[in-house]
Amino acid sequence: MQIISYNDLKNIVNTGDVISIAALSVGNLPVEILKHLVEEYDETRVPDNITFIIANDISDYTDGYDLDSFVKRGMVKRLITSLLTASPVTINAIKNNEIEAYFYPQGVIATQYRNHSDSSPGVITKIGLNTNVDPRSSGGKVNDITDEDLVSLLEIKGKEYLHYDFPGVDVALLRGTYADEKGNIFMTHEAHLGEGYNAAAATRNNGGKVVVQVKEIVQSGNFRSTDVFIPGELVDYVVVNKNPEYHKQVMQTYYDPALSGDYRVNDIQAQFIELSSRKIILRRSAQFLNEGNVVSIGFGINNELSNLLIEEQVEDLVQLNIDTGVFGGVIGSKNNFGMNYNLDARMRHDMTWDFIYNGGLDIAYLSFAEIDRFGNVNVSSFGNKMSGSGGFIDISQTVKTIIFSGTLVVGSETICENNQLIIEREGESHKFVENVQNVDFNAAYSRELNQQVFYVTERAVFELVDEGLKLIEIAPGLDLQKEILEKMDFVPLISDELKIMDEDIYQNNWGKLKQSIKN
Known part of the structure; x- marks a missing residue:
């Protein structure tokens, strides 16, 4: 594991890369990494022609250092995701045939990383059969310029399955709360755990690089070994967050310990719904x-x-x-x-x-x-x-x-x-x-x-x-x-x-x- 500055990202993320992000909304989203990548593009016009694989909807809800910020600059070639509600620029770009796009089932995307190994042919599952994801329908392709087939129909022992063939990941851009001196990643303050471990493992297996944004580097042994979320052996680079705005736990707050399960709130009041x-x-x-x-x-x-x-x-x-x-x-x-x-x-x-x-x-x-x-x-x-x-x-x-x-x-x-x-x-x-x-x-x-x-x-x-x-x-x-x-x-x-x-x-x-x- 190497601790790097944000300026070093220009030597890690390249034009044409497939990038994995394991986040939900602003939770687990490495916003400061994304900020520096788009600023680098504004200065040098690279990287571009990027493919993003994102299982869930993401947005930072602040300065726009998220998916939309990449798309509006023309940095994105292809998007593979399950859900888009907080990215209006991206949705319009898909509608206007400006980027390729696939909508696949969220669980299939989140679990597909573990199938990127020499011993696996990719995802083979019944999930998606007889829906728009089925190649007999659209195959998950969302617009006219998306023409490569990433899902095919198989028959095994007389039963139908879908085979999803996701591209290998070149760079995983992930987030944790802390990294220790050996690169072990801890999710201590995060509200959701995400699929970052499998994304990191698949990226390394593909010969790619794993970059993790954290709040702080801590001394090895400060946390229990059982609390390690991503072992340091799977982490190439760690960057330390400089601005709390770019490392929010959820969109409403930087950090609330109750949201990460550190204590229970006994007097919490759920908002009741009016008769409607x-x-x-x-x-x-x-x-x-x-x-x-x-x-x-x-x-x-x-x-x-x-x-x-x-x-x-x-x-x-x-x-x-x-x-x-x-x-x-x-x-x-x-x-x-x-x-x-x-x-x-x-x-x-x-x-x-x-x-x-x-x-x-x-x-x-x-x-x-x-x-x-x-x-x-x-x-x-x-x-x-x-x-x-x-x-x-x-x-x-x-x-x-x-x-x-x-x-x-x-x-x-x-x-x-x-x-x-x-x-x-x-x-x-x-x-x-x-x-x-x-x-x-x-x-x-x-x-x-x-x-x-x-x-x-x-x-x-x-x-x-x-x-x-x-x-x-x-x-x-x-x-x-x-x-x-x-x-x-x-x-x-x-x-x-x-x-x-x-x-x-x-x-x-x-x-x-x-x-x-x-x-």
Whole structure:
């Protein structure tokens, strides 16, 4: 291990390199390294023609030393990622065919590094079959200039698999809290552990270089050997952060010891959700929970499920999981995303996907952008929006029960009176369409996997059956034809035993989730 200055980076990162970053938002993001690379480009016009491999969404939310800063300078040739929500410049560049781009399942990207060895042919998995990632569809290619096939279809013992062929990594740009004198990396203050270990190992195996940004160099022996996250043998260079703004734990703060699990906050207050369509959807969705369930919480509306469980005093009856490696505790939502307190456990990002792939989850709560008459779901590309699906495909193809949650119509406004739902202003854009623009969840394949699938809105609940989407419940007070069927682009199957949704969830105070879960 060699301690270097940021100016030395110009001798390490070269034009045409494949670069790996293992971060989530600003967490684990080596912002000061990125800052010096773009400043070097501004002076010398190198490096450029870069390929980035990034499992998760990243952004520094300050001066713009992140993915967008590279793309707007024309430094990027290709991007391989799962999710883009905080990089508007990059999204526009993809839409305008200015850079090549692939959207792949997050878990596949996070775990693929371990397959970069002489003994492995790359990633061979069923994850992504029969979705847009499948080469019989787009193969994960996002725009017209992206033409190289990185995923192919295989048959092994009569069963179909996908083979992902990721490029080898030339430089891993990683972050830790401390490095000791031998180069061992410790994640003491980090809110998430990430997949940095496997990224470092794959990079070294490829003959590449591993660079880690840390807060400080500490004397060897100051920390327990069991706390080493990346051993020094896998680290080539360490740079020491000079400005706290470029080494923030999460976007809201430089360092909060409770977020790294150093102590528990006993008086923390979760922000309860006001009575609204969101709360109604969350309440009805939560009624599918059983005591002891291991629950995957997806991004979007379901990120607030933790708040509802705390409000209903049932958070101890189930075990929450976020695919970043977070188990239990208070899960941050909206602007507090990533601020997770009182965790039961946190794991490396890649290890969390091992847990998920091996049947660790009982039920998953996922969002949707579009649903069609077959029950297929699009979450990644619709209208003029392009975001990728994150871990949606990985989770939806491995879990036993799936609850898709969202409003029936975009932009409608509702109120609740006398335990009934009232549509005050009707929305314009339908989410239940004849055919989805992009298949992130394949309903027919789900039936082959024997999954239970429900679609929960504030107005109605649907179930996936062999014949397609079946309406099984409607909200109290609504007209079936006018306020549900006419707001869909197709007529679903309708249950012969069509029920009224639980009227109690349409009032300010509920208090019945514990009974529901225990029963």
